[in-house]
Amino acid sequence: MSDIVLEEIFIKRSQQKKKTSPLNFKERWFILTQEKISYYDYDADKMKRKGFKGSVDLEKIKCVEIVQPEMGAPLERSFPFQIIYDEGPLYIFARNEDIRAQWIDTLKQMVHHNKDRMQKYHPCFWVDGMWLCCQQEVKQAMGCKVLDGKNGTSQRRKPRVREKPLPPTPTEEKVARPLPPEPAEPSGLSVGMTVRAEYDYSPITAQDLQLKKNGEYTILEMSDPNWWKARDQLGNEGYIPSNYVVEAKTGLEQYDWYCKNMNRSQAEALLKSENKDGGFLVRDSSKAGKYTVSLFSKGGGETQGSCKHYNICTSSQGQFYLAEKHNFNTIPELITYHQHNAAGMVSRLKYIISNRAQPPSTAGLGYGVWEIDPRYLTFIKELGNGQFGVVKYGKLRGQNDVAIKMIKEGSMSEDDFIEEAKIMMKLRHENLVQLYGVCTKQRPIYIVTEYLSNGCLLTYLKEGLTQHPTTVQLLEMCKDVTEGMAYLESKQYLHRDLAARNCLVDSNGTVKVTDFGLSRYVLDDEYTSSEGSKFPVRWSPPEVLLYCKFSSKSDIWAYGVLMWEVYTLGRLPYERLNNTEIVDQVPRGLRLYRPQLANERVYSIMTSCWQEKADERPSFQELGLLGKVCGQTRPQAGHKD
Ligand code: ADP
Ligand code: MG
Numbered sequence: 001m002s003d004i005v006l007e008e009i010f011i012k013r014s015q016q017k018k019k020t021s022p023l024n025f026k027e028r029w030f031i032l033t034q035e036k037i038s039y040y041d042y043d044a045d046k047m048k049r050k051g052f053k054g055s056v057d058l059e060k061i062k063c064v065e066i067v068q069p070e071m072g073a074p075l076e077r078s079f080p081f082q083i084i085y086d087e088g089p090l091y092i093f094a095r096n097e098d099i100r101a102q103w104i105d106t107l108k109q110m111v112h113h114n115k116d117r118m119q120k121y122h123p124c125f126w127v128d129g130m131w132l133c134c135q136q137e138v139k140q141a142m143g144c145k146v147l148d149g150k151n152g153t154s155q156r157r158k159p160r161v162r163e164k165p166l167p168p169t170p171t172e173e174k175v176a177r178p179l180p181p182e183p184a185e186p187s188g189l190s191v192g193m194t195v196r197a198e199y200d201y202s203p204i205t206a207q208d209l210q211l212k213k214n215g216e217y218t219i220l221e222m223s224d225p226n227w228w229k230a231r232d233q234l235g236n237e238g239y240i241p242s243n244y245v246v247e248a249k250t251g252l253e254q255y256d257w258y259c260k261n262m263n264r265s266q267a268e269a270l271l272k273s274e275n276k277d278g279g280f281l282v283r284d285s286s287k288a289g290k291y292t293v294s295l296f297s298k299g300g301g302e303t304q305g306s307c308k309h310y311n312i313c314t315s316s317q318g319q320f321y322l323a324e325k326h327n328f329n330t331i332p333e334l335i336t337y338h339q340h341n342a343a344g345m346v347s348r349l350k351y352i353i354s355n356r357a358q359p360p361s362t363a364g365l366g367y368g369v370w371e372i373d374p375r376y377l378t379f380i381k382e383l384g385n386g387q388f389g390v391v392k393y394g395k396l397r398g399q400n401d402v403a404i405k406m407i408k409e410g411s412m413s414e415d416d417f418i419e420e421a422k423i424m425m426k427l428r429h430e431n432l433v434q435l436y437g438v439c440t441k442q443r444p445i446y447i448v449t450e451y452l453s454n455g456c457l458l459t460y461l462k463e464g465l466t467q468h469p470t471t472v473q474l475l476e477m478c479k480d481v482t483e484g485m486a487y488l489e490s491k492q493y494l495h496r497d498l499a500a501r502n503c504l505v506d507s508n509g510t511v512k513v514t515d516f517g518l519s520r521y522v523l524d525d526e527y528t529s530s531e532g533s534k535f536p537v538r539w540s541p542p543e544v545l546l547y548c549k550f551s552s553k554s555d556i557w558a559y560g561v562l563m564w565e566v567y568t569l570g571r572l573p574y575e576r577l578n579n580t581e582i583v584d585q586v587p588r589g590l591r592l593y594r595p596q597l598a599n600e601r602v603y604s605i606m607t608s609c610w611q612e613k614a615d616e617r618p619s620f621q622e623l624g625l626l627g628k629v630c631g632q633t634r635p636q637a638g639h640k641d
Contacts (some may be wrong), residue, residue: 006032006106013091060085063118064107070125119399120146138430139508189247191219196248209238214254256354259283268307271296271353278350285311297346308346370425372437372448388412393451401451406444414445417521431484433504433514454505462570471597478563480511486620489552496550498558499539500565538573542587543614553614560609567595
């Protein structure tokens, strides 16, 4: 290979693409070229490269960053870094800090122009089904830490092995908020001063101090420009990101009634436009360091209303007062008093009038938590066509992968669905496809959900995407569905259309249930009427076929059929029969045969779901336990990826 950029022996952590694969650490010979990073087995005695083990195309890399070493990690695993690409993170351990920094810097330069680069990542490992940094249990969970370095390259580490400041974006809703500025060089702050937090900060390491927005902290040490040592009001000490705090000079900024940089005529214009008797604000006075209360009043039968301006005076003892001599130690105390007492003014201070720009709350989405502003969506490609029309893959705010169902007009009872979406939003389980929100202010309306890169389970099974899946994998798929369904059952929520076509597969092979409850909003007789050609006759128990009686036990029946689909790798149930024959024969006792890949034990679970009497069928919760019994032969049950 002529174009080798870097070459090194590293320890590589197994990637555990399958849930059941064990975690291990192996030495590999890594070679970085302009196109890819490849790793090989090698002969340690002869220092010779042997068999090729794997590679990652550079163009697929989304992020390269260090990882915080695990607690108690052995010495040789003290300098980990991660290469994140579409199949998740590849964890690599360098021998020392310099080698790690060299690789990270080089890789960052090389992938700098990649289009899918991530803005957030997980600073700690994914271990045993959890991100150690944020305790999220979904492998695809969005990173909890925003990348630093606008140019995409890391700075050489300072002596302290810390990252640059952690920006305030652990939750969705803060994503759209501008990041706090880089720490200003001469901040005018010094040790001993009191600062006020502009953002919440949750500690990542034990040395950090938690910040609460608007809380006050005393600076104890400023030797690192990015991380200051501080003390909170309870006496706790620790490091805080320096760009999260501002000088708590007056502290008035935290009050909505304080309109900094507003002059007299602007205040009058604002108060008049609000036209509220008793509307007020506090602004800087024309005299430096002084403040003025501007108050709008309609007193005395005036229809127009007028503004009065009261200077906040300081007594000889340094206390504050307004029109009369009611003295207070602080301005906020004075305002609170006058919110209840006119005490010499034309009116008490009834309404706060604020010029504060509202923070772009709920991610600047506007209308409500379930409503997504369609301007935040980018459409990337078409995924398929369903009952409601086209489904597209896209990005939400340029970051999160999403699937967008564009609801064909006339295909859905929209108002009812929009009501239901509020409930659906609250259903959260790692085996349910998450509903992120809806766009209902335009037509067609959109349903925005989690995106699963391996698509529909039925296709996944049929097209052999798993390449000779083992029975362990098949059982694992069923188990995923059981868990999602047991959650729905616990919420007394019926699916009504459970089938392999309504399950999706993520990049790890995890199966998630989708489209729960959606069938109720379909406007299509072919689908909703049990005689219709699109009605899921093959997944329906006798009581649904005969009298449309849906219950959690009809979901269980459908689950048995889904298991059968899984174990036949996606065959059509009752292949040779048409719908009329099925409606006729299933109530008379016809059942699906045992698939070759299913052993007696697995088949007995399916048949238990197809009991004639609904109440003799198990619940999903019970099925979960049965699955555990069947799964006892699974290797490495303890090593869940
Ligand atoms: P509908 O429910 O409207 O009938 P589907 O949910 O079946 O539509 O979607 C049609 C196709 O789009 C599916 O077969 C699947 O391939 C793809 N798809 C739908 N939702 C997602 C998703 N969240 N992630 C990935 N692919 C999806
Ligand atoms: Mg569907």
